[in-house]
Amino acid sequence: MATMGDIAKCLGVSKGTVSKALSGATDVSETMRKSVLETAVELGYSRVSRGGSGRRVAIFVENMAYENPDDFGRDIITGFRKLAEPADYQVDVVALNEEIQRELPYDEYMLRGGYQGAVFLGMTLLDPWMRDFRTCSTPAVLYDNHIKSNPLITHVGIDNDEGMDMAVARLVDLGHQRIGYLSSALGSYVYQARYKSFFNALRQHRLDAHQYVAGYSYRISECLERHLPRLLDKGCTAIICSHDLLAHTLLIHCGELGIRVPEDLSVVGIDDIPLCRYTTPPLTTIRQNRTELGKCAFHALSSQLGQVPISTLLLHAELIERASIGPVPPAKQGR
Amino acid sequence: MATMGDIAKCLGVSKGTVSKALSGATDVSETMRKSVLETAVELGYSRVSRGGSGRRVAIFVENMAYENPDDFGRDIITGFRKLAEPADYQVDVVALNEEIQRELPYDEYMLRGGYQGAVFLGMTLLDPWMRDFRTCSTPAVLYDNHIKSNPLITHVGIDNDEGMDMAVARLVDLGHQRIGYLSSALGSYVYQARYKSFFNALRQHRLDAHQYVAGYSYRISECLERHLPRLLDKGCTAIICSHDLLAHTLLIHCGELGIRVPEDLSVVGIDDIPLCRYTTPPLTTIRQNRTELGKCAFHALSSQLGQVPISTLLLHAELIERASIGPVPPAKQGR
Numbered sequence: 001m002a003t004m005g006d007i008a009k010c011l012g013v014s015k016g017t018v019s020k021a022l023s024g025a026t027d028v029s030e031t032m033r034k035s036v037l038e039t040a041v042e043l044g045y046s047r048v049s050r051g052g053s054g055r056r057v058a059i060f061v062e063n064m065a066y067e068n069p070d071d072f073g074r075d076i077i078t079g080f081r082k083l084a085e086p087a088d089y090q091v092d093v094v095a096l097n098e099e100i101q102r103e104l105p106y107d108e109y110m111l112r113g114g115y116q117g118a119v120f121l122g123m124t125l126l127d128p129w130m131r132d133f134r135t136c137s138t139p140a141v142l143y144d145n146h147i148k149s150n151p152l153i154t155h156v157g158i159d160n161d162e163g164m165d166m167a168v169a170r171l172v173d174l175g176h177q178r179i180g181y182l183s184s185a186l187g188s189y190v191y192q193a194r195y196k197s198f199f200n201a202l203r204q205h206r207l208d209a210h211q212y213v214a215g216y217s218y219r220i221s222e223c224l225e226r227h228l229p230r231l232l233d234k235g236c237t238a239i240i241c242s243h244d245l246l247a248h249t250l251l252i253h254c255g256e257l258g259i260r261v262p263e264d265l266s267v268v269g270i271d272d273i274p275l276c277r278y279t280t281p282p283l284t285t286i287r288q289n290r291t292e293l294g295k296c297a298f299h300a301l302s303s304q305l306g307q308v309p310i311s312t313l314l315l316h317a318e319l320i321e322r323a324s325i326g327p328v329p330p331a332k333q334g335r
Numbered sequence: 336m337a338t339m340g341d342i343a344k345c346l347g348v349s350k351g352t353v354s355k356a357l358s359g360a361t362d363v364s365e366t367m368r369k370s371v372l373e374t375a376v377e378l379g380y381s382r383v384s385r386g387g388s389g390r391r392v393a394i395f396v397e398n399m400a401y402e403n404p405d406d407f408g409r410d411i412i413t414g415f416r417k418l419a420e421p422a423d424y425q426v427d428v429v430a431l432n433e434e435i436q437r438e439l440p441y442d443e444y445m446l447r448g449g450y451q452g453a454v455f456l457g458m459t460l461l462d463p464w465m466r467d468f469r470t471c472s473t474p475a476v477l478y479d480n481h482i483k484s485n486p487l488i489t490h491v492g493i494d495n496d497e498g499m500d501m502a503v504a505r506l507v508d509l510g511h512q513r514i515g516y517l518s519s520a521l522g523s524y525v526y527q528a529r530y531k532s533f534f535n536a537l538r539q540h541r542l543d544a545h546q547y548v549a550g551y552s553y554r555i556s557e558c559l560e561r562h563l564p565r566l567l568d569k570g571c572t573a574i575i576c577s578h579d580l581l582a583h584t585l586l587i588h589c590g591e592l593g594i595r596v597p598e599d600l601s602v603v604g605i606d607d608i609p610l611c612r613y614t615t616p617p618l619t620t621i622r623q624n625r626t627e628l629g630k631c632a633f634h635a636l637s638s639q640l641g642q643v644p645i646s647t648l649l650l651h652a653e654l655i656e657r658a659s660i661g662p663v664p665p666a667k668q669g670r
Contacts, residue, residue, distance in 0.1 A: 148497050151651040159646035162483050295643045299634055308630045311494035314647040316486040 002043035010039050022111065041107045044137040055089050057301060058115045062096040064122035070274045072290065073121050076143065079294020080119060087302070096120075098128060106132040106140070117305055119143065119156075119297045124188055139304035141297050144190040151309035154300040156293065157190065163286035163317030164197040164240070165204060167268050170319060171238045172205050175328035176266065179207060180236035182223055182246060183216035191216070194242050194270065216242070220249050228253070237265060237328045244269035248279050251324065255280070262326030272320050281323035289315065337378035345374050357446065376442045379472040390424050392636060393450045397431040399457035405609045407625065408456050411478065414629020415454060422637070431455075433463060441467040441475070452640055454478065454491075454632045459523055474639035476632050479525040486644035489635040491628065492525065498621035498652030499532040499575070500539060502603050505654060506573045507540050510663035511601065514542060515571035517558055517581060518551035526551070529577050529605065551577070555584050563588070572600060572663045579604035583614050586659065590615070597661030607655050616658035624650060 004022070008015045013032070021028045021036035028036075059077055066073030077093060084091050092115075094100075100109070106129045110118065117139035123130060125145075133140055133147045139154075146155040171179055181198045184191050195214065202209040212234055215227025223246065231239060241247035247269030254261050261267050261281060269276065272287035292315055300313045339357070343350045348367070356363045356371035363371075394412055401408030412428060419426050427450075429435075435444070441464045445453065452474035458465060460480075468475055468482045474489075481490040506514055516533045519526050530549065537544040547569055550562025558581065566574060576582035582604030589596050596602050596616060604611065607622035627650055635648045 148500060151653070162646060165483060292643050295638070295641075296645065299638055299643070299645075303630070303634055306630075308627050308634070309651040310631065310634075310648060311497060311651040312647060312649040313645060316644040316646040318486070 002040070002045040004045070006043055007036060007039050007045060010043065011035055024112075024114070037108055037111055040111055041105065041137075045111075055305065056092070056113075056115050057084065057089055058092045058094050058110075058113065058118040060094050060096040060118055060120045060123075062120075062122045062127070063124065066093070066121070072271070072273065075290035076121060076294040076297070079291035080298045081294070082291070083295050083298040084302075096123075101128040105129075105136075107136050107138050110138040117141070117301050119301060120145070126187075139301060141300045141304070143293065143297065144188075144193075146189055146312070151311075152304060154304060154310045155312045156297050156300050157193075157314055158286075158288045158293070158317045159314040160190075160193050160197040160317070161200060163270065163319070164194065164201040166317060166319040167240055167284075167286055168198075168201040168205050168207070170321065171266060171268070171325065172207070174238075174266065174325060176238040177207060177328070178235045178237060179213065180231035180234070180239040181214040181242070182227055182231070182239055182250065183214065183242035184220075184223070184246065185216055185218040187218075191242055198240060220246055224250060224253050232259075232265075235332065237332050238268070238325065239265065240268045240270075242270060244271045244273045244276055244283060244285055247283055247285070247324075248275060251279050251281075251283065261324055264329055266325035266328075268325060276320070276322065279324070284322045284325045285320050287318040287320050289318065337375070337380040339380070341378055342371060342374050342380060345378065346370055359447075359449070372443055372446055375446055376440065376472075380446075390640065391427070391448075391450050392419065392424050393427045393429050393445075393448065393453040395429050395431040395453055395455045395458075397455075397457045397462070398459065401428070401456070407606075407608065410625035411456060411629040411632070414626035415633045416629070417626070418630050418633040419637075431458075436463040440464075440471075442471050442473050445473040452476070452636050454636060455480070461522075474636060476635045476639070478628065478632065479523075479528075481524055481647070486646075487639060489639060489645045490647045491632050491635050492528075492649060493621075493623045493628070493652045494649040495525075495528050495532040495652070496535060498605065498654070499529065499536040501652060501654040502575055502619075502621055503533075503536040503540050503542070505656065506601060506603070506660065507542070509573075509601065509660060511573040512542060512663070513570045513572060514548065515566035515569070515574040516549040516577070517562055517566070517574055517585065518549065518577035519555075519558070519581065520553040521551055522553075526577055533575060555581055559585060559588050567594075567600075570667065572667050573603070573660065574600065575603045575605075577605060579606045579608045579611055579618060579620055582618055582620070582659075583610060586614050586616070586618065596659055599664055601660035601663075603660060611655070611657065614659070619657045619660045620655050622653040622655050624653065 004015050004018045008018045018036050021033045061073050064073040065071035081091055119141045121143045123145050133153050134150055139152045141154045141156055144157045147153040186192050199209050217223035247267055250267055259265050269283050269285035272285045276283040276285050296313050296315050300310050303310050339350050339353045343353045353371050356368045396408050399408040400406035416426055454476045456478045458480050468488050469485055474487045476489045476491055479492045482488040521527050534544050552558035582602055585602055594600050604618050604620040607620045611618040611620050631648050631650050635645050638645050
């Protein structure tokens with residue numbers, strides 16, 4: 001790993017100048033500071049190699065609410081902080097957008113900010129820094145995103161295979177033989193992973209795993225209009241949805257169509273957002289325990305900073321059973 | 336989680352008696368001690384719930400050498416200890432066998448020994464405790480084994496998908512279009528996982544992924560005799576082996592057959608055992624960094640003891656390139 005000495009040598013300046021430039025001292029010109037940072041990035045220098053105490057890390061959040069108690073990101077951040085702050089980490093939460101990413105490469109942003117590593121919540125496959133992650137030299141923990149072959153990147157999430165298996169197993173217990181799946185468009189890593197997990201679970205339980213039992217669309221309304229009639233037509237007596245909001249909309253839509261849940265159709269969501277307890281009927285869902293996910297993210301990042309390159313860290317899934325699932329309708333038993 | 340009070344209530348004895356029985360005090364009869372332990376196991380009581388300092392954990396080792404510096408298990412244990420002992424854990428290494436497992440269920444063994452959690456190295460799918468793990472109430476971290484749906488069990492290993500992808504990508508760079516795979520019998524979780532990863536990697540690189548490019552047998556000699564002629568006949572110019580020992584034997588066997596490595600055939604192993612640097616030619620292999628795996632096992636177990644139920648923790652894989660791989664033979668280019 002590159003040292004300050006390497007940067008100094010490369011630029012023909014003293015180590016003191018490099019140190020000042022990296023720490024943001026005011027007696028170094030902006031031009032020198034820029035050269036030092038660019039060279040540091042080129043040589044793969046990162047704050048990790050400096051060691052010392054009082055470590056600074058960042059949690060970047062994009063496409064995810066986190067400011068209010070019920071927001072999805074809030075508990076993840078709290079879980080992270082619960083372990084990080086007693087361990088003497090300074091944690092900054094940064095609202096991320098594409099502009100920030102286009103302005104500076106990831107490594108350079110981290111060097112300028114004095115951060116040793118980061119956690120990312122809500123990134124999409126199209127975010128500019130997703131390319132940087134393939135070769136970056138600063139550790140990054142990605143919630144629900146996966147980058148292959150860079151030892152400094154860790155993927156954290158729940159065990160989707162396990163969660164989907166639990167949901168399908170429970171539905172099979174209740175007599176369901178034809179289970180459908182509705183999903184957001186497969187443009188993100190996690191929706192792709194859940195889609196795969198759904199079909200893996202069907203195959204494990206020897207159920208019909210033909211592609212017509214699943215449908216995905218970019219918009220929720222389009223998803224319901226395009227795919228729900230086909231799923232019902234194919235005899236699905238239970239439907240798993242890629243996330244709770246879609247499941248909740250399905251419940252409302254069923255009400256409008258006169259389909260009773262769970263008497264005519266069982267519905268399962270994923271996430272366990274606070275809303276689930278208040279839907280009609282209350283929603284059965286595969287829980288992502290967000291506080292624990294935050295703790296997992298901390299374990300992953302602190303392992304990375306301790307030079308243990310974790311690739312994947314998955315939290316156990318949990319099936320939270322509420323009133324939206326029930327026995328298969330008598331008329332459809334044994335179909 | 337059950338408390339000592341719950342056990343006392345259930346047996347109609349005082350909490351003091353339960354505490355004494357659990358701590359192995361001599362003024363409690365062996366009959367009482369047995370009742371307390373059995374009730375504790377039934378109620379799902381485990382040491383974790385006691386909290387306090389001076390935690391005791393066990394590393395169970397079976398089917399794996401660990402006593403000498405070059406033994407596979409040695410560095411895993413050392414890696415674990417490097418993190419565990421400074422964190423005030425007492426670590427016992429226990430040579431495991433089927434008798435121990437048949438004599439006492441896992442939870443009871445742990446309670447009697449005063450252990451709060453354990454790491455398992457070298458378990459097979461047929462081990463009696465593997466059934467216990469489905470429902471046990473004491474945390475267990477399994478190296479290269481996976482149990483679904485018990486939140487107290489964590490799977491630790493390397494990212495086989497990533498490792499296999501790195502090996503196949505490098506061989507494709509060298510011009511190989513037909514890559515074969517030789518494996519031990521698929522009776523263990525890890526050989527099943529690697530077999531799947533191999534075919535995933537072939538498909539990702541749009542190579543021929545017909546089953547005839549892979550072969551597995553219980554014995555190494557049988558594996559080479561039964562499958563190598565077919566792989567060569569099908570035009571394989573590179574072969575990945577499920578573990579280094581098989582790859583090493585393949586190198587020797589190629590020497591006997593007059594097949595030059597890497598001029599006629601490229602060979603890749605998995606594990607990076609110390610022998611790899613000394614084979615003829617030195618073996619290219621997918622490394623399992625054993626010290627880091629031990630550290631991962633500690634991270635996983637300490638998360639479990641801190642009530643964060645990790646399902647899976649995978650270490651990044653690494654491709655160690657040595658002389659056993661080379662460009663595809665000119666006569667077979669573009670085949």
